[in-house]
Amino acid sequence: MGALVTTEDQLKERIKELTCLYNVSSYIANCNLYDLEPTFKAIAASLKAAILYTEEAFVEMKLGNELVHAGQRLQDQVFILSAIKVFNLPYGSIKIGYPKSKFNENVFLEEEKQLLKTLASEIGNLIERKQIIDKEELTKRQMARSDRLAILGEITAGIAHELNTPLANILGFSELLKERFAKDKDALQDLDKIMNSAIFSREVVKKLMFFSCEMPHHMELVNINPIITEAINLLKPNFSKKSIECHLQFSEEDITLRVDAIQLTQVVFNLVINAIYFSPKNGHIIVDVSNQPKELVLNISDEGKGIPREISEFIFNPFYTTKPVGEGSGLGLSVVHGIMKSHRGTIKHSFNKPKGALFTLTFPKI
Known part of the structure; x- marks a missing residue:
């Protein structure tokens, strides 16, 4: 199977392929970059319609962790595949195939192989454009x-x-x-x-x-291990109330850093007291201190509900709190942010898989 007997048959196939290219270009030009799934489904359907034996063909697009199908995919199949690259790195693939019981590897036309490569390139360019726009918007925010x-x-x-x-x-x-x-x-x-x-x-x-970083601070080179340990020991009654276990781990027995000891205590105290508040009973809080060549990294994680994406950019603002009235002033995280800024460090938060929040604090060695 696969041979085109007449010039008319060949012409029909060229028209199908050109129609597919035109449709795909139109889909990409008019797509919604914030929701590409409909575009990918339309591309898959258009490609299926362009294949020689349309009724028997299936199309499968693997895009990162997502799969898009057109047609019935069978276990035993013959297929051709083209890699989708984004910024010259493997991202996924696009495949067309037939049931192995009816077709063999020779069924695919050279023009179909070229069409597949062209569409893989177009899809890669589309994903690159989306990633560039996403990065620009993130930078602006x-x-x-x-x-x-x-x-x-x-x-x-x-x-x-x-x-x-x-x-x-x-x-x-x-x-x-x-x-x-x-x-x-x-x-x-x-x-x-x-x-x-x-x-x-x-x-x-x-x-x-x-x-606002207006508080004077006294910076000195100190062993921070006992400072962090003491800050956590102050919270032992709070841990006991909710039967929470706190796991404190240091990468080295003695870690020296130029900091304001009182302000470092405030940072640890504020973040751990928040972790206790949002942790479930019998939960676990991990405080991990890692001494690296150019910086010190302090990770504090809990098993609570985590920070919803829609409020994540507000949590360091003064007086912003998700706690009920009377249970929080909304200044704890803003204080931590100010102290980190005065120490020329950074504070970031992310999801603690499988649940909870993870705060990562980085202190440069200055």
């Missing part, structure tokens, strides 16, 4: 987020400076009033409430200053 955080940092720094003086005045005058009303218990209780509220507000201001 990251730049826009950095700009927003920079502006937010300037605003919060200004707010923090403006609030420091009146808060200091509230605390100072409250102390004077306590001396004046030393014998009035009700007045003293009210003054204690005022002072406690002012102290709480001052702590919020400190966190705002951490986010």
